[in-house]
Amino acid sequence: MSDSTFNVAVFGATSSIASETMRAIAGEHTAHFRLFGRNADRLGAVASDLDARGASSEIREVDLLSSDVDWSAQLEGKNWDVIYIAHGSLPDQEVTLNDSKKLELEMAINFVSPVQIASACASVLERQKRGTLAIIGSVAGDRGRQSNFLYGAAKSGLETFADGLRHRLFHLPDVKVTFLKPGMTDTPMTAGMEKGALFSSAAKVGRDAWTAIKRGRSTAYLPGWWWMVMTIIRLVPAPVFYRTKL
Amino acid sequence: MSSQRNIYSWGRLSPSPCEVIAPAWQDECQLPGEKTILPFGLGRSYGDSCLLTEGTIIDTSHLNRIISFDEETGLLRADAGISLDAIMNFSVPRGWFLPTTPGTRQVTLGGAIANDVHGKNHHRAGCMGNHVPRFELLRSDGQRHLCEAGSPLHSATIGGLGLTGLMTWIDIQMVRIPSAFIDVEEIKFNGLDEFLQISSESGETWEHTVAWIDCLAPKCRGIFIRGNWAKYGDLVPHQAAGAAVPIDFPEIALNKLALKAFNTLYYHRLFQKQSRSRQHYSPFFHPLDAVQGWSRIYGKRGFFQYQCVTPTEAGTEPMEEILRIIREAGQGSFLAVLKTFGEIPSPGMLSFPRPGLTLALDFPNRGARSHELFDKLDAVVRDCDGRLYPAKDARMSREDFVSSNPRLEDFIPHIDPNFSSDFWKRMTAA
Numbered sequence: 254m255s256d257s258t259f260n261v262a263v264f265g266a267t268s269s270i271a272s273e274t275m276r277a278i279a280g281e282h283t284a285h286f287r288l289f290g291r292n293a294d295r296l297g298a299v300a301s302d303l304d305a306r307g308a309s310s311e312i313r314e315v316d317l318l319s320s321d322v323d324w325s326a327q328l329e330g331k332n333w334d335v336i337y338i339a340h341g342s343l344p345d346q347e348v349t350l351n352d353s354k355k356l357e358l359e360m361a362i363n364f365v366s367p368v369q370i371a372s373a374c375a376s377v378l379e380r381q382k383r384g385t386l387a388i389i390g391s392v393a394g395d396r397g398r399q400s401n402f403l404y405g406a407a408k409s410g411l412e413t414f415a416d417g418l419r420h421r422l423f424h425l426p427d428v429k430v431t432f433l434k435p436g437m438t439d440t441p442m443t444a445g446m447e448k449g450a451l452f453s454s455a456a457k458v459g460r461d462a463w464t465a466i467k468r469g470r471s472t473a474y475l476p477g478w479w480w481m482v483m484t485i486i487r488l489v490p491a492p493v494f495y496r497t498k499l
Numbered sequence: 500m501s502s503q504r505n506i507y508s509w510g511r512l513s514p515s516p517c518e519v520i521a522p523a524w525q526d527e528c529q530l531p532g533e534k535t536i537l538p539f540g541l542g543r544s545y546g547d548s549c550l551l552t553e554g555t556i557i558d559t560s561h562l563n564r565i566i567s568f569d570e571e572t573g574l575l576r577a578d579a580g581i582s583l584d585a586i587m588n589f590s591v592p593r594g595w596f597l598p599t600t601p602g603t604r605q606v607t608l609g610g611a612i613a614n615d616v617h618g619k620n621h622h623r624a625g626c627m628g629n630h631v632p633r634f635e636l637l638r639s640d641g642q643r644h645l646c647e648a649g650s651p652l653h654s655a656t657i658g659g660l661g662l663t664g665l666m667t668w669i670d671i672q673m674v675r676i677p678s679a680f681i682d683v684e685e686i687k688f689n690g691l692d693e694f695l696q697i698s699s700e701s702g703e704t705w706e707h708t709v710a711w712i713d714c715l716a717p718k719c720r721g722i723f724i725r726g727n728w729a730k731y732g733d734l735v736p737h738q739a740a741g742a743a744v745p746i747d748f749p750e751i752a753l754n755k756l757a758l759k760a761f762n763t764l765y766y767h768r769l770f771q772k773q774s775r776s777r778q779h780y781s782p783f784f785h786p787l788d789a790v791q792g793w794s795r796i797y798g799k800r801g802f803f804q805y806q807c808v809t810p811t812e813a814g815t816e817p818m819e820e821i822l823r824i825i826r827e828a829g830q831g832s833f834l835a836v837l838k839t840f841g842e843i844p845s846p847g848m849l850s851f852p853r854p855g856l857t858l859a860l861d862f863p864n865r866g867a868r869s870h871e872l873f874d875k876l877d878a879v880v881r882d883c884d885g886r887l888y889p890a891k892d893a894r895m896s897r898e899d900f901v902s903s904n905p906r907l908e909d910f911i912p913h914i915d916p917n918f919s920s921d922f923w924k925r926m927t928a929a
């Protein structure tokens with residue numbers, strides 16, 4: 254364990270992958286967490302779990318979708334080692350495509366809100382001249398697939414945005430932007446699916462996210478072997494790809 | 500979130516279609532009033548006690564947070580769905596361990612209590628349920644009961660097969676450990692008498708004892724393993740599991756010849772009569788956790804585990820007889836586990852362990868042939884007043900279950916009217 258406190262801010266702190274990453278951090282550092290989310294009781298449960306692991310934490314009950322919040326102000330008071338943007342939702346694509354209100358909401362959760370928060374975080378890290386901005390994307394953003402391209406489009410937009418931020422912050426060698434791309438993960442969001450061999454536990458994905466953050470990676474597939482799967486999926490020629498049900 | 504899907508128990512005998520609800524937060528623990536339900540942990544029970552075909556399964560594995568831990572007393576309060584794996588990862592670096600552990604860490608705390616699991620230290624620590632001062636139980640009428648040790652609902656729920664309600668959070672009394680390592684002694688033995696002799700010599704001075712035996716050998720030969728926590732050594736937790744078995748193996752992989760060769764090799768792994776070593780707790784307690792999903796080596800038809808206990812009063816004859824029947828049938832598994840249960844009674848009304856000898860081994864599913872063999876074994880167990888372990892069972896008879904559980908009558912009034920399981924339906928079918 255290191256001596257000085259390791260400060261971490263987490264948006265969407267009730268996400269299971271984020272919780273597992275925080276546990277991994279608390280296992281290695283004396284850590285302080287600022288937890289952002291909508292449900293104070295659940296943030297409290299996450300905080301108790303981290304506190305039992307020797308960390309300290311504070312809760313900020315906020316609506317991450319709100320455009321009235323000054324996100325830089327929310328980050329005042331600490332010098333951040335890691336800022337982690339973890340919120341997202343896996344929509345039912347067919348329902349959402351036929352309901353413009355739902356569509357707007359899903360795009361807000363998976364794209365607009367993370368972008369708003371990420372740009373505020375980037376300016377905070379720019380002022381600090383250090384720290385990592387980690388954002389959870391998805392392998393779904395790598396290629397539009399008929400079953401899941403709405404979610405994929407939002408995540409690939411988010412990845413492009415993260416690329417741009419990384420470019421803009423490139424002059425600051427101690428500032429990193431890490432874009433994390435989990436594959437299929439066993440979380441409450443996927444509880445209804447039959448778990449085939451491609452599923453990984455949230456614990457594995459969350460831990461691997463921490464490893465990627467520590468190493469200052471620009472992008473990381475979680476677990477790493479998804480890189481290979483997605484490379485193949487990206488390289489399959491369109492005429493063949495379109496005949497699959499992926 | 501709820502949805503329809505197939506789930507399997509560890510023996511993978513057949514898929515069980517059901518509706519699955521997966522609460523991830525205490526506030527999401529709500530039981531649907533009018534449905535038939537059963538809690539589910541990590542599905543490490545072998546048979547049908549964790550299944551409810553066409554019913555509603557409450558998958559608790561996402562309800563997995565620590566609520567509080569007292570570093571002074573070692574009292575841990577956690578969500579019921581936390582795995583023993585996660586608990587050890589947390590507690591070992593702090594110098595604490597679970598009071599007992601089954602042969603795998605991949606079980607939930609709730610599941611471990613609902614089956615009142617035992618470990619290699621049963622003769623010293625009793626069952627998991629001996630170390631649970633209290634928990635909260637949610638019933639289908641929406642009531643939340645705080646169940647303290649000594650109360651009837653507490654005793655009914657420990658070993659209660661998930662039928663009394665949903666445990667939401669649990670207090671468990673952890674124990675201090677000086678290191679993460681075990682000083683191990685392994686001793687070869689030949690015959691049950693020698694086993695018993697080593698076992699009784701070891702009871703006082705060795706905290707953990709178990710034996711692996713080769714059921715195919717003419718005389719019950721095996722290796723007695725005993726261990727104590729090493730006084731010195733680092734407090735390093737286990738590593739995450741390695742390779743997985745992603746698909747069902749073809750059945751020929753497990754023919755009799757292969758089994759025999761494997762068992763013989765295992766026995767002769769030890770050259771001397773006796774050997775000493777220091778092992779990390781993970782290979783010592785959880786040797787099979789190194790290969791994820793190993794149950795798939797038994798192929799598509801799945802497998803049975805047979806675990807019985809024969810009481811001390813009956814002596815060694817029934818166990819000799821059981822081993823003889825298994826040997827003659829030639830269907831036994833890689834290895835069988837033999838242990839002496841101690842005297843510490845569990846509060847659980849349906850708790851499986853009782854003082855005596857317990858044997859556990861796997862049998863690939865050979866349909867009618869397997870059942871004929873089990874029927875013969877049952878007869879021996881019945882005659883000596885022994886019993887079978889529901890956590891491992893997919894086929895015991897209702898009569899045997901009823902006659903071998905003297906506290907069944909006390910238990911039944913505590914069942915939640917909306918809870919049931921495939922096992923329970925089997926035990927109550929006319």
Ligand SMILES: Cc1cc2nc3c(=O)[nH]c(=O)nc-3n(C[C@H](O)[C@H](O)[C@H](O)COP(=O)(O)OP(=O)(O)OC[C@H]3O[C@@H](n4cnc5c(N)ncnc54)[C@H](O)[C@@H]3O)c2cc1C
Binds near residue numbers: 610
């Ligand atoms: C390799 C291996 C080795 C094993 N070794 C041992 C051993 O040494 N000793 C031993 O005793 N057992 C052993 N077992 C059996 C295993 O420990 C038990 O079956 C255990 O109960 C499984 O826990 P689970 O979390 O997977 O629960 P499941 O199998 O999913 O469910 C078990 C029962 O618990 C109930 N349940 C689960 N959660 C709750 C809750 N929150 N509230 C109320 N009820 C609940 C379920 O309804 C069900 O009746 C072993 C199993 C394996 C696969």
